[in-house]
Every structure is written in C-alpha cells, then in structure tokens.
Amino acid sequence: MNLLEIKGLRVSIEGREILHGVDLEIGYGETKVIFGPNGSGKTTLLSTIAGFSHYRVTEGEIIFKGQDITSLPMDERARLGIGLAFQRPPVVRGVKTRELVGTIIQKRGGTEDVGSLAQKANLGNFLDRDINLGFSGGEVKRSELLQLLAQRPDLVLLDEPESGVDLENVALIGSLINELLEKTHPIKNRTKSGLIISHTGYILDYVNADSGYVMYDGKIICQGNPIEILKSIKTMGYQGCLKCLKN
Amino acid sequence: MSQELKTKDIYQRALLAIHKPAAYGDDVDLENFQAPLEAEHPPEITAEDQQRMLEVGITRETSQRSGTFIQVDNRPLISLTRQEGIEVMSTSQALAAYPWLEEYYWKATAVDSDKFTAHAGLNNADGYFIRALPHQKTVFPIQACLYLVREKSIQDVHNIIIAEEGSELNIITGCTTSHQKPGLHIGVSEFFIKKGARVTFTMIHHWAEETIVRPRTNVIIEDDGVYINNYINLVATRSLQTYPTADCRGKRATARFNSILVAPAGSKMDVGSRVFLNGQGSNAEVISRALTTGGEVIARGYIGGHAEDARGHLECRGLILNDGGIIYAIPELKGTLAGVDLSHEAAIGKIAEEEVEYLMARGLGRDEATSAIIHGFLKVDIEGLPENLNKQIDRVVKTSQKEHL
Numbered sequence: 001m002n003l004l005e006i007k008g009l010r011v012s013i014e015g016r017e018i019l020h021g022v023d024l025e026i027g028y029g030e031t032k033v034i035f036g037p038n039g040s041g042k043t044t045l046l047s048t049i050a051g052f053s054h055y056r057v058t059e060g061e062i063i064f065k066g067q068d069i070t071s072l073p074m075d076e077r078a079r080l081g082i083g084l085a086f087q088r089p090p091v092v093r094g095v096k097t098r099e100l101v102g103t104i105i106q107k108r109g110g111t112e113d114v115g116s117l118a119q120k121a122n123l124g125n126f127l128d129r130d131i132n133l134g135f136s137g138g139e140v141k142r143s144e145l146l147q148l149l150a151q152r153p154d155l156v157l158l159d160e161p162e163s164g165v166d167l168e169n170v171a172l173i174g175s176l177i178n179e180l181l182e183k184t185h186p187i188k189n190r191t192k193s194g195l196i197i198s199h200t201g202y203i204l205d206y207v208n209a210d211s212g213y214v215m216y217d218g219k220i221i222c223q224g225n226p227i228e229i230l231k232s233i234k235t236m237g238y239q240g241c242l243k244c245l246k247n
Numbered sequence: 248m249s250q251e252l253k254t255k256d257i258y259q260r261a262l263l264a265i266h267k268p269a270a271y272g273d274d275v276d277l278e279n280f281q282a283p284l285e286a287e288h289p290p291e292i293t294a295e296d297q298q299r300m301l302e303v304g305i306t307r308e309t310s311q312r313s314g315t316f317i318q319v320d321n322r323p324l325i326s327l328t329r330q331e332g333i334e335v336m337s338t339s340q341a342l343a344a345y346p347w348l349e350e351y352y353w354k355a356t357a358v359d360s361d362k363f364t365a366h367a368g369l370n371n372a373d374g375y376f377i378r379a380l381p382h383q384k385t386v387f388p389i390q391a392c393l394y395l396v397r398e399k400s401i402q403d404v405h406n407i408i409i410a411e412e413g414s415e416l417n418i419i420t421g422c423t424t425s426h427q428k429p430g431l432h433i434g435v436s437e438f439f440i441k442k443g444a445r446v447t448f449t450m451i452h453h454w455a456e457e458t459i460v461r462p463r464t465n466v467i468i469e470d471d472g473v474y475i476n477n478y479i480n481l482v483a484t485r486s487l488q489t490y491p492t493a494d495c496r497g498k499r500a501t502a503r504f505n506s507i508l509v510a511p512a513g514s515k516m517d518v519g520s521r522v523f524l525n526g527q528g529s530n531a532e533v534i535s536r537a538l539t540t541g542g543e544v545i546a547r548g549y550i551g552g553h554a555e556d557a558r559g560h561l562e563c564r565g566l567i568l569n570d571g572g573i574i575y576a577i578p579e580l581k582g583t584l585a586g587v588d589l590s591h592e593a594a595i596g597k598i599a600e601e602e603v604e605y606l607m608a609r610g611l612g613r614d615e616a617t618s619a620i621i622h623g624f625l626k627v628d629i630e631g632l633p634e635n636l637n638k639q640i641d642r643v644v645k646t647s648q649k650e651h652l
C-alpha cells in the first residue's frame with residue numbers, strides 16, 4: 001500500500017475546472033517532484049491534498065494511509081500526518097511565530113524547544129514577530145519549514161520551497177527539507193514521504209527525488225527520472241514535453 | 248485674580264455650559280439622573296466589590312502597588328501612598344493643601360467644554376490627585392478605582408495628575424459598577440507632564456449594559472516628556488464617548504495612545520485619540536483596535552502637525568464578527584507646516600478564511616484558529632498592562648467567538 005494515492009482527481013475553483021483527472025501515488029519513504037509551467041495546476045493539486053475549502057473536488061479520490069480523505073476537514077488531515085509548506089502563505093497579524101510553533105509542537109504531543117528549532121531554521125530572531133509580517137521571500141520559506149519541523153508530517157508537501165530564496169540560503173532550505181524527509185536515515189528506514197513542486201529544479205541540487213512528474217494544463221503528462229526530465233525541460237522547454245507526448 | 252474670584256469664574260462658566268451638548272456622542276439629558284448626594288456614611292467594600300475591582304486591575308495586594316486610591320460614587324474612600332516622593336490624595340485634599348494647585352485646576356480641560364465638564368465643575372467633583380516629585384519614579388503602578396454604586400445617579404470625578412521634571416508615573420485606573428441599572432459616569436482628568444517626565448496611564452473600563460460614560464481627558468506635555476495612554480474596554484457599555492487630547496507643546500514631546508475596544512450588541516462606543524504636535528520634533532503614535540459582535544464603534548483619531556519636524560502615525564483596525572456590528576473609522580491628519588511627517592492606515596474587515604485555514608493546515612481546529620486570530624487582533628503589544636488583563640482578553644475572545652460561530 002502507498003502512503004498517498006490519488007485517482008482521477010478533478011478539481012474546480014469557482015466553477016472552473018483546473019485539474020482534469022490527476023492520478024498520482026507516493027510510497028512510504030519516497031520523494032517525488034512535480035515540474036510544470038506557471039498556471040498548470042501544481043499549487044491547486046497540493047492545496048487540494050491539504051484540503052482547502054476553495055478547491056472543490058468534483059470527481060476522483062484522495063487516499064491517505066488507506067483512508068479516503070477526499071472530504072475530511074483540513075485540520076484532521078494535518079493530524080493524520082499531512083503538512084504543507086505554502087508557496088505564498090498569508091500574514092497572520094498578532095499571532096507570534098513563537099506561539100504558533102509552540103502550539104504545533106504541543107498539538108503533536110512533542111517536547112522540542114521552540115528556540116532550538118528556530119535556530120535550525122536560522123529564525124531565532126523571528127519568534128516574536130507576527131507570522132510572515134514583513135518577512136522576506138527566503139524568511140517566509142524558512143518559516144514554513146520551521147512550522148513543518150514542529151509538525152513532523154509523514155507526507156511533506158512543498159510548494160516551490162526555493163523560489164525567492166537567495167543562493168546562500170538554498171543550501172539551508174535543502175538541509176531542512178532533508179531533515180524533514182529523513183534523508184540522512186538509511187533508505188529502508190525512511191518513513192517520511194515528500195511531494196515537492198519546483199518550477200526551476202534548483203532544489204534537486206540539494207534534495208534527491210526518486211521520481212518526477214510533469215504537469216501541464218491540469219494533467220500529469222509525463223513521469224520518470226527527475227534529473228532526466230529536468231534536463232529535457234531545460235533544453236526543449238515544456239513544448240518539448242508536448243511534442244514527446246504526441247509521438 | 249484672587250482665589251475667590253477664580254472659583255467664582257469657574258462656577259460662572261460652568262453654569263453657562265450646563266446645557267451645552269458635547270461635540271461628539273449622543274446627547275444625554277442630565278435631568279434623567281438623580282443629583283449627586285452626599286452619602287451619610289462611608290460605603291463598605293464587600294468581597295463582591297473587590298472581585299469586580301480585580302477585573303479592572305485593582306488589587307488588595309497593595310505590596311505590588313506604589314499607591315492606591317478608591318472613590319465610590321462621589322466620595323473618595325481610600326488614598327494612600329507607599330513610596331516617598333509619590334503623592335496620592337483626593338483632589339479636594341490637594342486643593343486645600345496646595346494653594347498653587349489653582350494653577351492646574353481646570354487649566355488643561357476647559358470647564359465649559361460641554362455639559363459634562365460643566366456638571367463636574369458645578370458639583371466640585373472630587374477625584375484623585377497624583378503627583379511625582381522631581382526625578383522620583385514609581386516602583387510599582389499606582390492604582391485608582393472609580394466605582395459606581397448608586398443607581399440612576401451621576402458620578403462626577405475630577406483627577407489631576409502632575410509628573411514633575413524627570414519623574415516617572417505608572418498609573419492603572421479601573422472603572423466599574425456594582426449594578427446593571429442606568430448610571431452616568433463623568434470623569435475629568437487633567438495631566439501635566441513636565442520636562443523629561445514620563446507617564447504611563449492605563450484605563451480599564453468595565454461598565455454595564457445601562458451605563459453612560461463620558462470621560463474628559465487632556466494632557467499637556469513639556470520638553471522631552473512622554474505620555475502613554477492605554478484604554479481598554481472589553482464589555483458592553485450603553486453609550487461611551489471620549490476623545491482624550493494631548494498637547495505636545497514641548498520640544499520632542501511624545502504622546503502614544505493605544506485603545507482596545509470590544510462592542511457587543513447594544514453598545515455604542517465613540518472613542519478617539521487626538522494629539523496636537525505643537526513642539527519642535529514632537530511626535531505621536533495612535534493605535535486602535537475595535538472589534539464588534541453587534542455593537543457600534545466610532546474610532547476617531549486626529550493628529551495635527553504644527554511644528555518643525557513633527558511626526559505622527561495613526562493606525563486603526565476594525566474587525567466585524569457579526570452582522571449588525573458597525574465600525575466607523577475616522578482617521579484625520581492636519582499639517583500646517585512644511586517638514587511635518589504624518590501618516591495613517593485604517594482597515595476594517597472580517598476574519599480572513601485564508602488565515603483560518605492556514606492555521607488549520609497546521610492541525611489547529613477551526614475554533615482554535617479563529618480564537619488565535621481574534622486574540623492576536625486584540626493583543627496589541629503595549630506596556631503597562633496589569634497581569635490579569637490577559638485572562639480577561641482570553642475570556643472576551645471566547646465569548647466573541649461563540650457569538651461569531
């Protein structure tokens with residue numbers, strides 16, 4: 001059994017269909033990456049897995065740990081082990097980063113110290129700030145990963161974790177992701193799984209993925225070795241993927 | 248002018264203004280209330296009263312307070328100080344003890360401002376006199392309680408606060424009532440912040456559904472003086488109107504106002520903060536948070552920049568949790584000189600679903616997420632709040648949220 005199985009998923013936003021039947025699976029300890037042009041539906045897919053009310057599933061199902069979660073409230077999905085690092089998270093005024101990270105740890109019954117987790121993400125000085133208020137692009141991404149470190153999800157959903165991050169910090173982002181995905185453990189001992197959206201593929205310099213998908217216009221059009229896929233996108237663009245599809 | 252003539256002058260002006268409606272707020276017919284009576288014997292403070300006072304930050308544990316003042320209706324009951332160089336007495340005592348106090352009495356607030364100041368003037372309203380001698384600093388806050396007990400009557404209060412040069416005062420004033428019947432509270436407060444002095448004044452109101460409240464506050468700030476005003480009203484109040492005003496007349500004088508208002512259905516709160524920047528390099532910050540679960544809030548703010556390098560910022564945020572709630576934000580700026588720097592931001596909205604779901608994605612339930620957001624909205628980072636206020640905010644968040652869901 002896989003950790004996550006998505007079958008024939010169709011999703012609409014405000015009456016317009018964005019995902020036109022997506023099939024995807026992720027095994028235990030497996031990491032997959034999704035490429036695709038802007039607007040192809042990558043964020044929609046992750047948001048639907050996380051359960052945002054804005055995204056309406058009209059057909060298909062999402063099975064997580066053998067349970068149909070297609071219409072489960074999102075906080076229950078989080079408690080089941082799904083965690084999402086947002087591409088563009090909202091500012092929550094008045095709610096301090098320290099408070100939220102502490103609450104997340106407590107909800108899980110964990111005992112980690114908020115301060116030392118924050119040190120790891122190089123956010124020691126951000127704990128008394130309102131969540132995401134005035135954070136730079138890189139700080140937002142690190143704060144998302146800090147929250148996931150607190151949450152320790154079994155399925156780690158990462159929406160463009162490297163976009164807007166300067167070169168110095170990409171390595172740090174990479175190592176935080178590797179920690180979340182237990183990449184330092186021997187392969188057979190890994191229990192955490194990942195689904196990473198990457199527009200550029202830079203993150204693959206730091207994080208190994210087992211396989212890659214290409215999403216195009218609300219459909220997954222290709223699956224294979226992530227490095228190979230990335231190389232062909234870089235040389236031929238997504239048009240190349242379309243041509244390959246026709247042949 | 249002789250003392251006698253001065254008193255007569257105040258009286259005359261008050262007499263002429265006793266029917267003058269206030270500039271803001273619903274008019275109040277003073278005839279509907281009983282004339283303030285001299286109580287025959289001092290009232291007793293019961294355990295229940297003490298509990299109410301605790302809600303507004305007034306504790307019996309006076310070891311944590313540099314001074315205490317309690318007035319029940321129109322009668323000062325307790326005034327004591329525990330610190331050398333810090334004076335706490337009733338205004339009438341102070342007027343008798345210090346002839347020079349005439350130079351302050353009705354000097355920051357005009358007695359003929361409106362019918363409410365006039366009423367306090369005509370009735371020789373008593374209240375507290377708090378003074379820090381030069382360079383003296385309160386170790387603990389001074390607490391002052393104004394307690395409304397008599398039904399259908401008017402409580403007149405007149406406070407005078409003087410922070411002498413280089414001194415520091417931290418005052419918590421808690422106002423509350425023992426009954427749910429109609430009552431009118433009139434509170435005049437005149438502040439004088441001398442050179443380099445600093446005053447933190449926190450006022451917590453906890454009235455009842457039938458109370459009408461008309462505080463009148465004026466502050467004069469000299470060179471390098473700092474005045475910080477925190478106003479908190481988290482419970483139902485029939486009608487509240489106040490517009491405390493600071494005159495930053497000294498160079499580099501600073502005024503900061505923070506207000507937190509929660510208006511349940513049936514409440515009408517018209518609360519503003521006004522600062523005139525008359526001194527070179529003087530500055531102001533006005534922050535207000537208004538939350539309604541069905542009541543009406545008018546959140547005013549005014550900063551006038553009238554001197555070189557005057558700087559001011561106004562921030563006004565409103566959250567409407569239920570239909571029927573009204574928030575009317577009126578931020579005003581006036582500059583009369585090149586080189587002033589004034590700005591404001593105002594926003595009114597509801598709880599953003601996007602933020603709720605963001606927190607839910609981390610495993611918080613919908614209720615938890617909502618209350619974290621309301622909590623965050625109300626908890627402005629302000630200095631000088633008494634410890635138990637957080638508990639109160641927690642309670643208010645819980646009830647507001649219940650009404651919201």
Ligand SMILES: Nc1ncnc2c1ncn2[C@@H]1O[C@H](COP(=O)(O)OP(=O)(O)O)[C@@H](O)[C@H]1O
Pocket residue numbers: 013014018036037038039040041042043044045054
């Ligand atoms: N909140 C929304 N309201 C309306 N349309 C949306 C919303 N979010 C995304 N879309 C639309 O859905 C499509 C897919 O968007 P998205 O999933 O964000 O793509 P990607 O992450 O691949 O760039 C786009 O056409 C986008 O305009």
Ligand SMILES: [Mg+2]
Pocket residue numbers: 042043044087159
């Ligand atoms: Mg996206």
